[in-house]
Amino acid sequence: AHIGPGDIGPPPKTSTEPHGSSAYIKKDSKDIWSEEEVAEGSHYDDLADPRPQPEYEIILKQNVGTEDVFLGLSGKDPSSMKCEAMKIKIKLPETKATDVVLDVKEKFLDLRTPKYKLGLHLPHPIHCREGKAQFFSDREVLEVSLLMNRPMDSINLQ
Template sequence: MEGLGASSLQNLQALSALLSPQQQEEDDEDGKNMLACAHLGPGNIGPPPKKDKEVSTPYKKQKSKDIWSEEEVPEGSQYDDEADQRAQPEYEIILKQSVGTEDVFLGLSRKDPSSMCCEAMLVKIKLPDTKATDVVLDIKETFLDLRTAKYKLGLHLPQPVHSQEGRAQFYTEREELEVTLLIKRPMDIINM
């Protein structure tokens, strides 16, 4: 066993010498080798790390006393309120695309059933016992905020939308609000 330990120690030291030629050779006495073996590990192979380099992080801390910057806070988090006891209504998100006969029968427009070819997003929100005048709706690029006396919905949208180019319609007989939002599609030139 002692022979096996000494040869593996020699192999580790030889590998260390190959990977870090600037380190000086230690004496090959058996006592010092055993002490060196106890202190060697995977971190000892190769050149020592440079201390003067700064670690780059994706967020650069400002010199102010702020603990986060505006970019780090997700959109819509200002609407989160733990103390608000209003219920979240049931909702459904449906992606829509305009399809004509040339798409269905001939396939001329290169559209497919995937979500990449969708032009609009329909959000159906069930609001029982609510009037259309009670609904307060705010649409941001990636966030939908709905408030009524009984319900509160803060919904992060799956795709960015044009916040100024949507429409909402309240159906009293179904007690449902339908919000149609146009999806921002930056790759339309490539995809269509």
């Protein structure tokens, strides 16, 4: 007999349901996905918009003191799990500060200029009301500083 990868493990369970498992239950609607499945910020996507995406860099930051560096008393390490903030540097050549339109949500950053557009899904949720943005005209760089929202850190990282 010929044995293949599907023969490894216990035999599959047979289902009496017409379409296999009950994990997916289709609603009576003609929608192909629900509102919960759509990522935040997807309504900003415009495939017909020809503006290019600018270069950007995400830097995760920690508040570190001498007790962390020399003595290691707080238990911080260089992992991203110990970071409290993030800085996003966006290069915007030939752009003025007055041309920049910036909208920051909990998990999404939307930047629009006449020449560029950036829809960025953030790696961690942030406090959208506590951010700061600064445009450096000499370097043509926008720096956005955001404080991360990590409500479970006090429980998970102790």
